[in-house]
Amino acid sequence: MDKFETLTGIAAPLPLINIDTDMIIPKQFLKTIKRSGLGVNLFDEMRYNDDGSENENFVLNKPAYRDAEIIVAGDNFGCGSSREHAPWALLDFGIRAVIAPSFADIFYNNCFKNGILPVVLPQEQVDALMKDAENGANARLTVDLESQTVTGADGTTYAFEVDAFKKHCLLNGLDDIGLTQEKAPSIAAFEARMTQERPWV
Template sequence: MEKFTKIEGVAAPMPLVNVDTDMIIPKQYLKTIKRTGLGVSLFDEMRYDTDGNEIPDFVLNKPAYRDAKILVAGDNFGCGSSREHAPWALLDFGIRVVISTSFADIFFNNCFKNGILPIVLPQEDVDKLMDDAQRGSNAVLTVDLESQTITGPDGGEIRFDVDPFKKECLLNGLDDIGLTLKNEAAIGTFESKYQAAVPWS
């Protein structure tokens, strides 16, 4: 997993509430177990018409937001089913940070496990960042995980809270497998001793 330290990029505004995981990545794209290639289908039903053509008014189809790295979203983002494909699709598109007043618990935790930083802020702070995000290509935010700050295009700063363990995992690029491999030497020692003690197993 790629380490997360500081992200500077355009923030896309999505002031919709209750965006569920089926809206993020529809069920027909859940057949794959690959974490790549899903970005093109992110928000598929809002992003494309029935003929597969881009809908110009959808935020991520607008030229200013095609390379957005940050998403400023409405309340209860990521609700619905627990599909891990949702953060995979966001990450594959290039989104590394999602900011909202609240997230569904499973989606929230899946984000951390896949290198995305979900940030929970009070409504007034989300409103300020949503206003910043409306500036198009000038909507550049800087998210610094180490200092736990978001810096707006005018230099204003907002602090955010993050679980210390989850923060450490993101800073070091550790997903569940990476955390396990930190103990690879101890696991190897245990396996050797176990095999010597019970060679018939």
């Protein structure tokens, strides 16, 4: 998993509440167990017309936001079913941070396990960042995990809270497998000791 330290990038405004995981990645794309290739279907039902052509009015199809790395969204982002494909799709598109007033718990935790930083800020601060994001590619936001701040295009800084353990994992690029691998020497030492003490096992 890639580390998340500081990100300065284009933020796409998505001023909708209750964006659920089926909106993020519809159920017909859940057949794969690969983490790659889902970005093309991110927000599929809003992003494409019935004939498969792009909906030019959807934010991520607009030239200014095609390279967005941050989403500024409404309340309760990631609600609905607990599909891990949702953060996979966001990451595969290139999204590394989502800023919203609140997140669904399972989605929030899945983000950290997949290299995405979900940032919770008060509604009025999200509204200010949403206005920044509406200025397109000319307005970039900076998300700094170490200092736990988001800096708007005008230089205004907003502080956010994050669990210390989740912060450690994301700063160091540690998912569940990475955390286990950190303990590899201890595991190997335990197995060697058990082989000596209990050779019959």
